[in-house]
Amino acid sequence: xxxxxxxxxxxxxxxxxxxxxxxxxxxxxxxxxxxxxxxxxxxxxxxxxxxxxxxxxxxxxxxxxxxxxxxxxxxxxxxxxxxxxxx
Amino acid sequence: xxxxxxxxxxxxxxxxxxxxxxxxxxxxxxxxxxxxxxxxxxxxxxxxxxxxxxxxxxxxxxxxxxxxxxxxxxxxxxxxxxxxxxxxxxxxxxxxxxxxxxxxxxxxxxxxxxxxxxxxxxxxxxxxxxxxxxxxxxxxxxxxxxxxxxxxxxxxxxxxxxxxxxxxxxxxxxxxxxxxxxxxxxxxxxxx
Numbered sequence: 001x002x003x004x005x006x007x008x009x010x011x012x013x014x015x016x017x018x019x020x021x022x023x024x025x026x027x028x029x030x031x032x033x034x035x036x037x038x039x040x041x042x043x044x045x046x047x048x049x050x051x052x053x054x055x056x057x058x059x060x061x062x063x064x065x066x067x068x069x070x071x072x073x074x075x076x077x078x079x080x081x082x083x084x085x086x087x
Numbered sequence: 088x089x090x091x092x093x094x095x096x097x098x099x100x101x102x103x104x105x106x107x108x109x110x111x112x113x114x115x116x117x118x119x120x121x122x123x124x125x126x127x128x129x130x131x132x133x134x135x136x137x138x139x140x141x142x143x144x145x146x147x148x149x150x151x152x153x154x155x156x157x158x159x160x161x162x163x164x165x166x167x168x169x170x171x172x173x174x175x176x177x178x179x180x181x182x183x184x185x186x187x188x189x190x191x192x193x194x195x196x197x198x199x200x201x202x203x204x205x206x207x208x209x210x211x212x213x214x215x216x217x218x219x220x221x222x223x224x225x226x227x228x229x230x231x232x233x234x235x236x237x238x239x240x241x242x243x244x245x246x247x248x249x250x251x252x253x254x255x256x257x258x259x260x261x262x263x264x265x266x267x268x269x270x271x272x273x274x275x276x277x278x279x
Contacts, residue, residue: 013137013138014137014138014144014275014276015135015136015137015138016135016136016137016268016272016273016275016276017134017135017136017268017272018268018269018272019268019269019271019272020272020275021268021271021272021273021274021275021276022275033135036121036123036134036135037121039123039124040121040122040123040124040223041124041223042119042121042122042135042223042224043223043224043225044119044137044139044140044221044223044224045119045121045135045137045223045224046224047224048137
């Protein structure tokens with residue numbers, strides 16, 4: 001769950017970033033976008049968000065999310081081997 | 088460096104390629120580019136492209152050109168401390184027809200009023216931005232790109248070329264910035 005929240009009036013707004021140009025309501029990288037908005041001072045990008053958490057909190061959330069993904073990926077990679085052992 | 092901060096020009100050893108893969112045009116008033124803060128004084132590429140409020144979709148339009156005929160180039164010149172970069176895109180669109188006329192009329196009208204913006208996807212994979220107007224929610228010094236010097240021909244015999252040799256030119260104070268996202272995200276703006 002992203003910490004950064006989009007204002008209702010901007011949920012359909014399309015933003016091209018990274019590998020996706022999905023509307024803001026469908027994006028799973030809002031924290032990353034929020035970090036960029038704060039670091040660049042982009043007034044347009046900042047205007048899409050509700051009041052944002054502090055930059056260090058957003059960065060920690062992004063890191064935790066990435067770590068979570070890595071742990072999940074590692075677990076998925078090791079699961080078939082465990083099944084083989086059970087056999 | 089007692090006078091100026093010089094930077095190295097380095098790249099990982101590996102091959103690259105010449106030529107242009109795709110060109111897309113936009114109204115510079117329609118898009119806002121996000122540029123992260125300088126890192127150790129160095130300008131960063133654009134990382135986000137957002138449709139500005141009030142712009143009507145689609146906001147980016149692809150240009151189908153004759154394969155292997157498009158080229159982007161620039162010429163840098165200097166007068167004292169004043170630096171100028173003359174940017175140019177050359178591309179051939181085949182077949183003189185109503186669609187070609189409509190395209191030319193549209194780009195002439197846009198160029199007269201507000202200029203044109205371009206995404207240029209090189210065969211190397213890099214995406215360059217030319218003619219942008221809004222960065223980080225604010226307008227930047229005017230970077231006006233317009234059609235200037237295009238020529239058209241029907242050819243004389245069957246095998247002759249029939250089409251328009253497009254030329255877009257624009258002067259600015261620097262070389263082009265890169266967009267760090269994928270071309271798929273630009274394509275999405277063509278239908279958004």
